[in-house]
Amino acid sequence: MMNLIIVFHFIFLFVGQSWANEFRYADFLKSTVKIEDHDKLLIPYKDGELLIELHSLLGAGNTTNVLDATFKNKRVALRLPKSNGQFNTYSAYVDFLENYYQGQMILEMQGVSVPKIFHYEKDKYIIVEKLSINSGPDLETLFLKKETLDENIYVRAVARLDDFARELAPFSLIKDFHLKQARYSLEEDKWYLLDWMDSHELFTDIEDSVALEKRTVEQKYEELAQAMNSDSESLDLKNHDMPDDANRLLNNLKKIITEERKIILETENEFLTEKLQKIESAKSVEEFIDLITSPAPRFSRHYVETILDIVIEQSRFDRLKILEKIPFYLISDNQDYLRLVTELTQKEMTIHELAELLSLKKVRIMNINWELTMRIQKLITDNQNILSAADYEILIKHPFVTNYAKNWIEKNSSCYTKMGHHFSR
Incomplete structure (x- = not known):
């Protein structure tokens, strides 16, 4: 080799x-x-x-x-x-x-x-x-370079594209999605999504944008057209019009996604009605956590927002225990995580609950407004409880915590950290 x-x-x-x-x-x-x-x-x-x-x-x-x-x-x-x-x-x-x-x-x-x-x-x-995908086309090849494919492979890949569209239906955005990151496996006779970033966004309305937008393919086609020599005939790019086959496929995929979203919402509504009744009658925090942890088989943003409402507003059970076990699907979208932080910090909250809340998701680039920044700072500087070593490490490194609050923690760490230990950044 x-x-x-x-x-x-x-x-x-x-x-x-x-x-x-x-x-x-x-x-x-x-x-x-x-x-x-x-x-x-x-x-x-x-x-x-x-x-x-x-x-x-x-x-x-x-x-x-x-x-x-x-x-x-x-x-x-x-x-x-x-x-x-x-x-x-x-x-x-x-x-x-x-x-x-x-x-x-x-x-x-x-x-x-x-x-x-x-x-x-x-x-x-x-x-x-490790997937067996080396011999199958990606979406860019399927839509825009059909001429380079064996006809049998093209037919097989197109036949399974509808299934892939149904899989993508819950998402209005898959972060960092592009055409080469979806590939057909000849061996398994199915399409795979290979790479992405977070956070993805779910649809709310049936007509919301889709993860595989026609405009995405059109933009790639325009790039290919500009890169081709004017005398090239191989990909029929002279007129900058997408191939008819690609247009037909994309229009059909949008129709399939729309129909699939209708099914998702119908199933979700039935599931949610029963779920809300069970949550209302939950007798313990363990039962409550178990109920919010198992979502509908497939769900929209509406489902996430409904369960988040319940988590934020509930007052029957220990909030800290719920935060420690909160299911990731509720905060997978950065918008939902930010909403949870924003609304819970408006309530009475211990320093340990704040640290747990801020540790739920690794924050890379997420802008927060001045009001939220000041609320977090006040929760820290008003704290009179013992600050554990674990909470210290979370708060002192978190980008939502102001430098003023971090300096306050440093200054008071010997007084408020267990056993009087001082920790450096």
């Missing part, structure tokens, strides 16, 4: 054949290395380390490299950050692993065909299912 060079920094460091064939995780991220088939990588795993086998580079994006590997006798895809540093002012490379992990949960819950996650080592790597 040919050597594959993975570049983890802009400065290339070529490693010769004398390099050992066993790498440690930290060293692997810091250097440019050649991967030989059957090389070994020692990775952090739970409370120890695990040696996995590397084979080749499957793909590389701006923030993540995907390697063909063997994990516990299973062929998998290993997603690694391209570096252990900052990607930009706001984000480290490892933040995009968290984005992938969080984005996958709500996609899988709604029935979208995505690679299964076998193991996520937070801020380190993700081990996911």
